[in-house]
Amino acid sequence: MSTTLQGHMDQSELAVLLKDRNKIAMKYLYENYSASLYGVVVRIVVDEKVAEEVLQDAFLKIWEKIANYDAQKGRLFTWMLNLTRNLAIDKLRSKEIKRVQKTDELNNNVYNIERNNLVHQNIDTIGVEKFLDKLREEERLVIDLIYFKGYTQSEVSEEKNIPLGTVKTRLRMALINLRKALGVR
DSSP: OOSSOOSOOOHHHHHHHHHTTOHHHHHHHHHHHHHHHHHHHHHHHOOHHHHHHHHHHHHHHHHHHGGGOOGGGSOHHHHHHHHHHHHHHHHHHSHHHHHHHHHOHHHHHHHHHHHHTOOOOOGGGGTOHHHHTTSOHHHHHHHIIIIISOOOHHHHHHHHTOOHHHHHHHHHHHHHHHHHHHTOO
16 A cells, blocks of 8 residues: 555545545545535534534544445445534534523624625535536525534524425425435435
């Protein structure tokens, strides 16, 4: 095995190397995917220092849990994205973050303003923008709020004054339509 990995590596090959506990593959993973994953995290937690901490935790968890990754269930990047997004949401809901928000009302107000005025993540960098354009507007809205801004289904329902069942249906239809567009069963 060489000491460096050159060029582009297929995700399935990368997953095999990671499962073999190849540290060079982990370095390759970080160098090629950290920016995209960080973009997701910082959109959810907003605070850059907290986002960096969550990103570090995500890579540790990827390393620890790579044996659980199943290529039959989806792409490596999708698995990592979901793992990272869930860590960011967990951090946002943590007692630590809630305590900071309660004790610093000004920061809390700034956070709410920033969350409502977020610039959309450049989702083209993760290759899904062309597929999102195929969704209906209400499906795109739900996907954007849940997957790129870290809202829960209940929060989308409350924020947009849409019944929770409708949010769930739109999310389910959006995922079905994305799978069709991607040619995935």
